[in-house]
Amino acid sequence: MSRLGKYTRRAFLGLGVAAAGGLAVGYYFYQKPYANPLDAKKAEGETPFNPYVMVDADNTITIIAPRAEMGQGVHTTLAALVAEELEVPLEQVVVEHGPSSPAYYNSSMLEESAPFPFYDESVLAEMARGSMKIVAKFLGLNMTGGSSSMTDAFVKMREAGYAAKYVLVKAAAEHFGTSEENLTLADGAITDNASGKSVTYGKLARKAAAISPPSEMKLKKAKDWKILGKSQKRVELKEKVTGGQIFGIDVQLPDMLYGTVKMAPRKGVSIKSYDKTEALAIPGVKDVVEIKTIAGEGLGVIATNTWAAFKGAEALEVEWDDPLSLQNTDQMWSALENALTQEATFELGGTGSDAEVFTSIPESEAVSVQYRVPFLAHATMEPMNATAQHDGGTIRVWTGTQAPGLIQSVVSSHFDMDSADIDVTTTRLGGGFGRRLEVDFTLYAAVIAEATAPHPVKVTWTREEDTQHDTYRPMAIGEFKGQVTPDGTLKTMDMHVASPSIIQSVMPRIFPGISPAGPDNTVLDGAFNQPLDVENIRCQAHVADLQVPLGFWRSVGNSINGFFHESFMDEAAHKAGKDPLEFRLAHLTSDEFLPAREVLKRVAEMSGWGTPLPAGKGRGIAHVLSFGTWTAQVVQVDVTDNTVTIEEVWAAADPGIVLDPGMFKDQIMSGINFGLSQALGQEITWADGQVEQANFDTYDAMRMYQAPKITIELLENSPRMGGAGEPGTPPSTPALANAIFAATGKRIRQMPLSNEIDFI
Amino acid sequence: MYPKIPLTVNGQKQEIEADPEMPLLWALRDIMDIKGPKFGCGVAACGACTVLIDGEAVRSCSQPVGEVEGEITTIEGISQGDELHAVQQAWMKHSVPQCGYCQSGQIMAAVALLEENPDPSDEDISDAMTNLCRCGTYPKIKVAIKDAAQTLGA
Numbered sequence: 046m047s048r049l050g051k052y053t054r055r056a057f058l059g060l061g062v063a064a065a066g067g068l069a070v071g072y073y074f075y076q077k078p079y080a081n082p083l084d085a086k087k088a089e090g091e092t093p094f095n096p097y098v099m100v101d102a103d104n105t106i107t108i109i110a111p112r113a114e115m116g117q118g119v120h121t122t123l124a125a126l127v128a129e130e131l132e133v134p135l136e137q138v139v140v141e142h143g144p145s146s147p148a149y150y151n152s153s154m155l156e157e158s159a160p161f162p163f164y165d166e167s168v169l170a171e172m173a174r175g176s177m178k179i180v181a182k183f184l185g186l187n188m189t190g191g192s193s194s195m196t197d198a199f200v201k202m203r204e205a206g207y208a209a210k211y212v213l214v215k216a217a218a219e220h221f222g223t224s225e226e227n228l229t230l231a232d233g234a235i236t237d238n239a240s241g242k243s244v245t246y247g248k249l250a251r252k253a254a255a256i257s258p259p260s261e262m263k264l265k266k267a268k269d270w271k272i273l274g275k276s277q278k279r280v281e282l283k284e285k286v287t288g289g290q291i292f293g294i295d296v297q298l299p300d301m302l303y304g305t306v307k308m309a310p311r312k313g314v315s316i317k318s319y320d321k322t323e324a325l326a327i328p329g330v331k332d333v334v335e336i337k338t339i340a341g342e343g344l345g346v347i348a349t350n351t352w353a354a355f356k357g358a359e360a361l362e363v364e365w366d367d368p369l370s371l372q373n374t375d376q377m378w379s380a381l382e383n384a385l386t387q388e389a390t391f392e393l394g395g396t397g398s399d400a401e402v403f404t405s406i407p408e409s410e411a412v413s414v415q416y417r418v419p420f421l422a423h424a425t426m427e428p429m430n431a432t433a434q435h436d437g438g439t440i441r442v443w444t445g446t447q448a449p450g451l452i453q454s455v456v457s458s459h460f461d462m463d464s465a466d467i468d469v470t471t472t473r474l475g476g477g478f479g480r481r482l483e484v485d486f487t488l489y490a491a492v493i494a495e496a497t498a499p500h501p502v503k504v505t506w507t508r509e510e511d512t513q514h515d516t517y518r519p520m521a522i523g524e525f526k527g528q529v530t531p532d533g534t535l536k537t538m539d540m541h542v543a544s545p546s547i548i549q550s551v552m553p554r555i556f557p558g559i560s561p562a563g564p565d566n567t568v569l570d571g572a573f574n575q576p577l578d579v580e581n582i583r584c585q586a587h588v589a590d591l592q593v594p595l596g597f598w599r600s601v602g603n604s605i606n607g608f609f610h611e612s613f614m615d616e617a618a619h620k621a622g623k624d625p626l627e628f629r630l631a632h633l634t635s636d637e638f639l640p641a642r643e644v645l646k647r648v649a650e651m652s653g654w655g656t657p658l659p660a661g662k663g664r665g666i667a668h669v670l671s672f673g674t675w676t677a678q679v680v681q682v683d684v685t686d687n688t689v690t691i692e693e694v695w696a697a698a699d700p701g702i703v704l705d706p707g708m709f710k711d712q713i714m715s716g717i718n719f720g721l722s723q724a725l726g727q728e729i730t731w732a733d734g735q736v737e738q739a740n741f742d743t744y745d746a747m748r749m750y751q752a753p754k755i756t757i758e759l760l761e762n763s764p765r766m767g768g769a770g771e772p773g774t775p776p777s778t779p780a781l782a783n784a785i786f787a788a789t790g791k792r793i794r795q796m797p798l799s800n801e802i803d804f805i
Numbered sequence: 806m807y808p809k810i811p812l813t814v815n816g817q818k819q820e821i822e823a824d825p826e827m828p829l830l831w832a833l834r835d836i837m838d839i840k841g842p843k844f845g846c847g848v849a850a851c852g853a854c855t856v857l858i859d860g861e862a863v864r865s866c867s868q869p870v871g872e873v874e875g876e877i878t879t880i881e882g883i884s885q886g887d888e889l890h891a892v893q894q895a896w897m898k899h900s901v902p903q904c905g906y907c908q909s910g911q912i913m914a915a916v917a918l919l920e921e922n923p924d925p926s927d928e929d930i931s932d933a934m935t936n937l938c939r940c941g942t943y944p945k946i947k948v949a950i951k952d953a954a955q956t957l958g959a
Contacts, residue, residue: 116904116940278900285905286893288841288880292906295840303835328824352824352831355847426845426853426906426939475843475906476939508846707900711942715903718941741850741937750931752943 082146083109092250094212095258096148097127097205104233104247106131107139111149112198113189113447114142114281115477116715117770118708121279123198125705129272130206130265132230133246140280145449145469149187153197162394162574163673163765164637187450190482190597192672192768195704199766200264208258213246216253220244267702276707281473291473293445294505296432302497304504305354306336306489308343308514309365310735312554312594315342317366324360329353333361334496338459340485340554341514341594345493351505358507367734369592374520374730377591378417381522381543389541389585391564394573397581403539406528410536412620413526416609417795420729421518421598422744427475428511429486433494434501439466440491441501445474447481451555455484456491458557478719479597483516484555512744513736516551516596517729519544523572523609528581533621535632537581538613542606544568546588550595567597571606571775576638576670593731599719600771603671607775608782608796611667615783616792625666625783626654640699640763641668644677647697647758652679661685662692665783669775673767674700678717680753680780684788688803691721691753691781698772701763709769710757716773717755722746724778724798751805810871814839815882825871829863830854832870833879841880841909845937852936855910855917862917880909883916892916895953903940911936915950923958925950 083093090102099107110123124140143149210230217235218225221242229236236243246253267274284291309315321333324346332347344361348354371377431444440460446452449469457464474481490504506514521544528537548565564586566573573584598604618628626649633641645668649655652664661684668677676698683690696713703709725747730737738744778796785802786792793801809820814837821836828847833839833856842865845853849864856865859875883890889897892915902908911934918925918933925933930947938946 116902118903278897279902281905282897282900282902285902285908286889286896286912287884288909290840292843294844297838297840350827350831350835351844352827352835424939426843426851426904426937428844474904476904478939505844508848711900711903711945714944715941718943719939722941740848741846742848745850746937746939747941747943748937749934749943749946752941755944 080148082144082148092254094209094254095205096146097202098131098209100209100246100250102247102250104245105139106133106137106233106246107141109143110140111143111187112151112194113445113471113474113477113481115189115445115447115474115481117712118279118705119189119194120281121277122195122705122708123202124280125272125277126198126202127206129270130203131210133233135272135277135280137233142471145187145453145471147187147450151186151188151193151197153193154186154188154191163670164576187448188482189447189477190479192674192771196673196766196768199702203264204262207262207264211259212253212256213249215256216249217244219252220249273704275705277705279708292427292475293432293443293472294427294430294475296443296472296503298432298434298501300500301432302331302347302500302502303349303351303354304345304347304490304493304502305351305358305506306343306345306504306510307358307361307363308336308341308489308510310367310513311369311592312341313369313592314365314367314734316344317364319344319361319363321361323362324357327353327356327360330357332496333357334493336489336492338488338492339455339557340483340488345489345496345504347493347497347502354505355507369734371592372734373732377520377593377731380589380591381520384543384587384589385522385524385541387587390588392583392585393564393566393569395583396579402537402581403526403583406526406537410528410530411526412529412613412617414613414616414794416523416525416612418521418605418608419796420520420593421723421727422512422515422729422738423476423478423480423596423598424512424744424746425476425478425480428506428508429480430503430505431487431490432501432503433487433490435494435498438462439468440494441468441470442487442491443470443472444487444490445472445477445481446487447474447477447479448484451482451484452487455555456488459488459491478599479601480515482597508741509739512739515729516594518598518604519547519595520591521605523606525609525613527613527617529617529620533623533628535579535617535621538577538579538583540572540584540609541587542568542572542585542609543587543589544605545591545593545595547595547597547601549590551597567602569606570602571604571669571671572610574670575610576633576635576641578632578634578638599716600671600774603669603771603775604720607667607669607671608778611669611776611779612782612794615665615779615786624655629666629668640675640760641670641677643760643762644668644675644697644699647760648677648679648695651697651756651758652681652695654679661788663784663786663788665780665785665787667776667780667783669772671772671775673763673765674698674769674772675763675767676713676772676776678776678780680777680784682781682784682788684785688805689785690805691751693754693756694777694780696755696757696773697760698757699760699763700767700769701761702766703759703761706759709759712769713757713773714755716771717777718747718752720774720777721753721781723796724781725751725804726797726799728797812870812873813876815878823870825869827870828866829856829868829870829873829877830865833865839879839881843906843909845907850937851907852914853907853910855913855936857913857917860917860920862914880913890916891956892919892949892953895949895956898952899945899949901942901945901949903942907936907938911938911946915946915953918950919954919957924954
């Protein structure tokens with residue numbers, strides 16, 4: 046059975062339009078490697094071997110890990126890829142983020158955005174993935190997201206380590222006047238076995254760099270790995286337990302001023318009038334400036350300290366000109382309900398071809414339900430902030446960003462400069478979750494810095510500004526209908542998702558030159574591309590613009606459709622009179638779904654699935670394949686006095702290859718708690734054109750007393766490598782809702798679940 | 806001009822010139838360049854700014870600097886030279902931090918908890934540790950606190 050089914054030529058052609066410019070003109074550029082950005086940055090005595098490895102004469106070995114460290118341990122595991130081949134222990138290397146450069150493009154970031162399921166290895170699917178890789182390189186996407194860092198780096202960063210080792214060994218052989226077989230490598234030095242004499246990489250560096258790099262890469266076999274495959278301590282661990290100044294908000298520069306912003310409620314709203322008299326009267330406030338950018342409009346306050354800036358912003362009186370028609374959440378729900386009655390915007394995946402099948406489900410065999418999820422904010426612990434300085438013909442920025450390349454592109458466009466004249470220093474990130482892929486906070490800082498020049502200015506948002514000016518996870522409705530035949534088989538599944546499009550919101554903000562072509566897969570991610578053996582599947586998107594800025598929120602569409610799809614599978618199982626685990630396994634019989642079957646069986650064993658529980662307790666199960674990682678979870682709840690305690694969560698995840706089991710499990714744990722936090726009360730709502738929530742008192746997340754015990758196991762059956770940061774999130778909410786149903790018989794189809802049942 | 810405010814921070818006496826209404830957090834970060842305490846919410850809801858005043862955990866974002874009475878200890882002041890505090894060591898041993906932004910506050914809250922209750926139960930820990938962590942490191946924080954309690958009690 047073809048998994049493409051009714052796959053949509055339309056969709057692929059659409060994608061081709063986006064890619065065409067890159068492909069046609071891009072072929073030449075794609076073949077031509079980018080210049081090594083370290084050549085321009087190196088200090089006296091440093092020898093860069095390639096964009097990832099630099100060795101100083103004193104044997105300081107620097108590895109460039111050009112992805113945002115926002116808690117996922119990416120600096121540690123990326124460095125491990127290089128260190129493994131370079132034969133140096135992690136403790137001996139210095140890990141740096143490195144400069145923003147297209148040389149560090151992330152080829153995997155867009156790979157899975159082609160409209161094919163992860164498990165589809167057809168020629169068409171591979172072609173589409175290949176073309177997305179080329180687009181990513183062409184655009185120089187130096188980005189962190191989509192749980193893609195390891196997939197992208199797995200080969201190229203090991204090769205970087207190997208290439209440096211290759212020339213160092215050749216140089217050592219010459220140095221000792223012996224052959225390469227007589228040398229031993231350890232701890233950043235090479236020993237001549239015969240004489241017992243050693244020479245450091247640092248001493249060899251100059252000579253080695255003049256030797257031609259290898260034409261053939263002979264990477265180590267996994268069984269010979271010393272670092273990879275084993276849990277490592279994160280390279281920045283000590284800084285994170287001693288209050289190290291590592292975050293954007295910690296940047297301190299000479300003669301620096303401080304600032305904050307008061308932005309219009311959302312993009313599309315402009316300043317009508319404002320009075321800055323009271324703000325300027327606050328001691329420490331120096332100036333108030335207008336901000337008019339592609340991301341939004343508002344005012345910036347400049348002061349001698351952050352607190353004065355906050356008070357100044359509070360004292361500003363602004364009247365906004367708001368031409369937007371959708372002012373409150375009820376109107377937005379109506380717009381989505383209306384979209385569901387319209388013809389689908391596009392469809393993806395699907396099997397079976399006869400549309401009649403979907404409209405002729407007998408009432409007695411039908412499961413017909415509707416699910417809803419609200420807008421969500423990212424609520425990173427570190428509020429948005431950036432430091433900027435106009436310095437002659439250069440704008441320097443320091444910030445925690447997931448996309449330094451986009452900062453260069455957007456900031457340079459705003460000031461009509463060359464992107465090479467925007468110098469980005471990427472700090473560590475106090476949480477990202479997709480929010481720090483955006484450029485708004487850096488762009489505003491760069492605009493304010495024009496007024497403070499030549500002084501730098503650190504612009505920090507209040508928590509209220511952060512919550513109310515996010516790029517939100519969309520609200521959405523899932524209308525799901527299925528046919529369960531009398532023998533308990535799910536014969537037909539018809540999925541309709543009404544949602545605004547993230548891509549249509551993001552593209553004009555960050556790639557104003559490129560119009561989004563083709564379908565926005567994120568609307569259906571987690572629905573159209575799930576492993577499922579069902580005779581007739583249809584998955585349609587009904588896109589409606591809700592006039593709200595949208596962004597990538599940890600696991601993106603999977604956070605929405607994972608809840609819909611896996612709640613629905615539970616409801617279908619109960620309609621069939623089957624155990625939800627057995628029911629899932631019965632619809633996962635294709636060979637390529639083996640990883641799904643295995644993680645489900647494993648998590649069932651871990652959780653004691655099927656064993657009796659006392660009254661008031663229940664277990665729920667869910668499986669979502671996202672970002673290439675197959676993830677099954679069981680949640681166990683206790684419901685006493687109509688109040689839910691999330692007692693325990695078990696997870697089994699299969700990313701194909703596990704490069705660091707400790708770090709990977711930490712990400713799954715984090716993803717679970719991030720996902721469950723939504724259920725406990727997260728909801729962004731609009732009234733009179735403004736977000737109603739403001740701080741952690743109205744938009745909170747899970748706290749210690751609510752945190753379940755979590756047990757995680759990792760499997761390696763999947764044929765391709767998957768990501769770590771996001772796959773833990775999608776199955777958590779349906780598993781929780783299914784557990785509450787098992788404990789109480791109450792089916793909750795709307796997030797946050799706390800609107801219908803209390804949590805401790 | 807503002808009056809001089811005398812403060813003792815991490816054992817050092819100093820005087821700063823600031824609006825007495827300014828929260829201690831911003832006096833530490835923007836005036837004294839002590840960046841361990843972090844800004845998270847400004848309304849004492851998240852605990853990222855937690856410091857000790859005479860050993861008691863205080864959310865410095867909501868504590869006017871002019872009203873501070875007692876000695877202030879930030880995360881920069883809990884280790885003895887190169888030797889980290891037992892709580893910091895436990896945090897490293899169990900690889901607690903992910904993004905790390907809330908962890909200064911978490912560690913300070915844990916230090917205060919163990920001062921008051923050297924052998925806390927799970928429930929004691931949940932009651933005392935109300936700081937927010939968006940990376941969801943709570944299970945590891947709990948394990949690390951129990952480990953540190955053993956080290957300190959030994």
